[in-house]
Amino acid sequence: xxxxxxxxxxxxxxxxxxxxxxxxxxxxxxxxxxxxxxxxxxxxxxxxxxxxxxxxxxxxxxxxxxxxxxxxxxxxxxxxxxxxxxxxxxxxxxxxxxxxxxxxxxxxxxxxxxxxxxxxxxxxxxxxxxxxxxxxxxxxxxxxxxxxxxxxxxxxxxxxxxxxxxxxxxxxxxxxxxxxxxxxxxxxxxxxxxxxxxxxxxxxxxxxxxxxxxxxxxxxxxxxxxxxxxxxxxxxxxxxxxxxxxxxxxxxxxxxxxxxxxxxxxxxxxxxxxxxxxxxxxxxxxxxxxxxxxxxxxxxxxxxxxxxxxx
Numbered sequence: 001x002x003x004x005x006x007x008x009x010x011x012x013x014x015x016x017x018x019x020x021x022x023x024x025x026x027x028x029x030x031x032x033x034x035x036x037x038x039x040x041x042x043x044x045x046x047x048x049x050x051x052x053x054x055x056x057x058x059x060x061x062x063x064x065x066x067x068x069x070x071x072x073x074x075x076x077x078x079x080x081x082x083x084x085x086x087x088x089x090x091x092x093x094x095x096x097x098x099x100x101x102x103x104x105x106x107x108x109x110x111x112x113x114x115x116x117x118x119x120x121x122x123x124x125x126x127x128x129x130x131x132x133x134x135x136x137x138x139x140x141x142x143x144x145x146x147x148x149x150x151x152x153x154x155x156x157x158x159x160x161x162x163x164x165x166x167x168x169x170x171x172x173x174x175x176x177x178x179x180x181x182x183x184x185x186x187x188x189x190x191x192x193x194x195x196x197x198x199x200x201x202x203x204x205x206x207x208x209x210x211x212x213x214x215x216x217x218x219x220x221x222x223x224x225x226x227x228x229x230x231x232x233x234x235x236x237x238x239x240x241x242x243x244x245x246x247x248x249x250x251x252x253x254x255x256x257x258x259x260x261x262x263x264x265x266x267x268x269x270x271x272x273x274x275x276x277x278x279x280x281x282x283x284x285x286x287x288x289x290x291x292x293x294x295x296x297x298x299x300x301x302x303x304x305x306x307x308x309x310x311x
Contacts, residue, residue: 001177001199002030003093009061009075012042015092016085021067022075028061031089033219035237035255036200042089044082083165087175090199094177097123097141110147122158128184140196146184152212155192157182161218161236163198174198176218183207189214189230205242217254229266241276 010024029040034050037043037059044063045054054062055071063077063086070076079085103109103121110129115121120138127133128147137151140158151157157180164171178197182188182204189212196202197219204210205224214228217236222228224242232246235254240246244258247266258264259276269283281288 001032001090001094003028006040009077012061012089013077016077016079016088018080018085019067019078020076021070021078022061026061026075030199031086031093032059032199033237034059036197036219042077042086044086046082083172083174090175090177094175099123104141116153134190140180142178142196143180143182145182146186146206148185149182149187151188152190152192154190155188155194157188157194158196159193161195161198163218163236178202178219180204183224186210192216195236211248223260244276 007028008024009020009022009026009028012028013020027040028042031042034043034054034057037057039058039060041059042061042063043054043057043059045051046065051068060074061077062074063079063082065079065082067078099122104123104125106123107121107125109127110131112129113127113131115133116135118136119133122139122141124141125139125143127145130147131145131149133151134153136154138156143158160176161174163174176196176198178199179201180194180196181201183206185207186204187209189210191212192210192214194202194216195218200219202216202219203221205222205226207224208222208226210228211230213231215233217234219236220234220238222240226240226243227245229246229248231248232250235252237255238252239257241258241260243261245263247264249267250264250270252270256270257273258270259274262274262276263279264270265279265281265288268281268285271284274280274285279288280286282291
């Protein structure tokens with residue numbers, strides 16, 4: 001997430017009332033999660049296990065809960081609770097703005113696009129040309145939709161990320177200030193849920209087709225010409241490369257990559273990154289020819305045991 005204008009290290013420190021290490025005029029351009037940070041971004045870290053990853057990332061400002069040696073060319077924001085203060089920054093730069101209209105005055109709707117009754121179109125939404133948005137679709141703030149897109153009834157684009165910190169008093173949600181971006185010629189079935197990025201974009205690539213009742217988690221990037229069948233659940237921060245097929249009731253863990261033209265058969269649990277150009281099945285996931293061979297051997301166990309008893 002980029003800020004509307006650049007800020008200094010001192011200005012950001014004042015916003016969240018924390019100490020800093022570095023030049024007070026050090027330039028800050030935005031804030032992002034670790035997997036999408038760029039120079040000029042703030043990244044937060046609150047566990048020693050991830051200090052090195054954050055300090056050595058592309059981010060040039062690290063919001064951290066311990067004063068450590070600052071890498072050259074970077075700056076630190078020292079906070080007793082980086083998670084809380086990252087939320088403060090999200091609330092400051094991307095606050096929730098209620099809309100009193102079904103279609104916000106700031107929304108942009110393209111030529112020949114049809115919006116069916118009972119839809120909600122939020123603030124700063126952009127919908128391209130020749131789209132069809134069926135009834136009871138909710139499109140939250142800042143969503144970007146390309147041309148020739150169809151979204152069927154009851155789908156929700158832009159809900160908050162499922163991202164929580166477990167505190168003694170209960171779960172604390174990390175605020176979502178990112179977007180959903182739908183490219184051209186995408187079809188989205190009925191009752192799908194596509195969560196916005198925490199700070200970046202959840203993206204559905206050009207020409208991809210989603211069946212009904214599919215969940216796409218925050219910051220996931222789905223490539224071009226993918227086919228995703230009903231009741232599939234894709235966790236956050238996944239990369240689904242081009243022309244991947246996910247059959248019904250596939251589920252993934254977060255942060256994995258599914259390679260180009262992979263074919264994942266129904267009810268498979270994608271528990272790790274997998275290569276492209278192969279077919280997979282089962283939980284834990286394996287190449288389908290290996291998994292099916294294993295299942296064939298399992299069926300032979302009673303016969304083998306019977307033969308052993310006869311001996």
